[in-house]
Amino acid sequence: MRLKVTGLACRRGQKAIFSGISFALSGGEALLLLGPNGAGKSSLLRIMAGLLRPVAGQIALEGADHDGPIAEQAHYLGHQDALKPSLSVVENLRFWTQFLGEGPGRAPLEALETVGLIELADLPAGYLSAGQRRRLSLARLVCAPRPVWLLDEPSAALDVNGQQRLSRVMHAHLGTGGIILAATHAPLGLGQAQVLRLGSADPADSLPGGPAVAHAP
Amino acid sequence: MMALRALLMRDIRLAVRVGGGALMGVLFFLIVVAVVPFALGPDLRLLSRIGPAILWLAALLATLLGLDRLFAMDHEDGSLDLILMGQAPLELAVAVKGVAHWVTTGLPLVVAAPVFGLFLNLDAQAFAAVALTLLAGTPALTFIGLIGAALSVALERGGLLLPVLVLPLTIPVLIFGVAASQAAVADPEAFGTPFSILAALTLISLVVGPFSAAAALRLGLD
Numbered sequence: 001m002r003l004k005v006t007g008l009a010c011r012r013g014q015k016a017i018f019s020g021i022s023f024a025l026s027g028g029e030a031l032l033l034l035g036p037n038g039a040g041k042s043s044l045l046r047i048m049a050g051l052l053r054p055v056a057g058q059i060a061l062e063g064a065d066h067d068g069p070i071a072e073q074a075h076y077l078g079h080q081d082a083l084k085p086s087l088s089v090v091e092n093l094r095f096w097t098q099f100l101g102e103g104p105g106r107a108p109l110e111a112l113e114t115v116g117l118i119e120l121a122d123l124p125a126g127y128l129s130a131g132q133r134r135r136l137s138l139a140r141l142v143c144a145p146r147p148v149w150l151l152d153e154p155s156a157a158l159d160v161n162g163q164q165r166l167s168r169v170m171h172a173h174l175g176t177g178g179i180i181l182a183a184t185h186a187p188l189g190l191g192q193a194q195v196l197r198l199g200s201a202d203p204a205d206s207l208p209g210g211p212a213v214a215h216a217p
Numbered sequence: 218m219m220a221l222r223a224l225l226m227r228d229i230r231l232a233v234r235v236g237g238g239a240l241m242g243v244l245f246f247l248i249v250v251a252v253v254p255f256a257l258g259p260d261l262r263l264l265s266r267i268g269p270a271i272l273w274l275a276a277l278l279a280t281l282l283g284l285d286r287l288f289a290m291d292h293e294d295g296s297l298d299l300i301l302m303g304q305a306p307l308e309l310a311v312a313v314k315g316v317a318h319w320v321t322t323g324l325p326l327v328v329a330a331p332v333f334g335l336f337l338n339l340d341a342q343a344f345a346a347v348a349l350t351l352l353a354g355t356p357a358l359t360f361i362g363l364i365g366a367a368l369s370v371a372l373e374r375g376g377l378l379l380p381v382l383v384l385p386l387t388i389p390v391l392i393f394g395v396a397a398s399q400a401a402v403a404d405p406e407a408f409g410t411p412f413s414i415l416a417a418l419t420l421i422s423l424v425v426g427p428f429s430a431a432a433a434l435r436l437g438l439d
Contacts, residue, residue: 051301051302071302082296
């Protein structure tokens, strides 16, 4: 499987956010998107997810199990959690599993175990804290298998334990030949990941303890 | 198919849970129907003559009541993004959301209409006629409303825009719905024509509604 992006450009309103973004990823590889606020990290992920139209450029996913646009092959973990407060934790997860996936994913209860929410399975999602909501969104990715994960600041609001679980889940996904694109301000524990720097090349926002910047657009 | 069934069950479940909109429509229906006789005064003949029209008008407004939240809620919490990324075609997903809305809003109105007809001094034949025309016509109201609901997502804060956009499009449904139910009372011979046109309007809206709403949602991507 190979994800190839060439010459991607994005414009919001009158403002050109970025242009000429190109990269390629094979199965098992991760790409970290770095850059200051407003550099277009989230926009790039939304373009990849088919939720925003690029001004120019192409996205191609070759050799995936299913045909069809990349939006149907990718998971998008955005700032919003897509959870309904009046449904219970497990009802929310079961719905997205049935709606998004058709392959043999992990059972919802097993996924809740993985992200550490199993005791709260029957609690209405409205009572969850921000970090717990994040963990529940993460469980969705585990339940419905899709080859490409687009993660927008996946570690936001997660505690240390949650970040370790996130890192474990991401490593497991890469281990099965998946692809991860993650916009982040914090090191995610993906040591060997490629880095794409958007916006101004300010050395001050390189990751503390993260990988060295090896690749620029 | 599993994805669409899951979406249908989720929307119905959300509507009947606390904070959902399922009972709001019937309650609004009851309020309008209960208030009208007080406004009109104690003229029973007048009441039974305009009763079907009042029931239809109340049903139209009750259907529009919760419609602006149909996609807006999913847009706000990010669910709409994931629905767009689903393997199910957006048109079908939109149609399924429309069905769920009708089951939780339109269908209770149909069931409640005969009971509320008592308030308006309708006889048994008129009950049946109004309930039948509502059964045939309320899906059209929901599915025409889908278009407005989808457009109001694209335009932020479009809540008030929805009735302005949708009401003119629902007027034919109202005209033929009321015409059919009044024909059933006054002249049963003339029931067929307006009822057929009402059913045709519903069938058209079942096709046009989901396609237009899906197009509006795609255009509103940002």
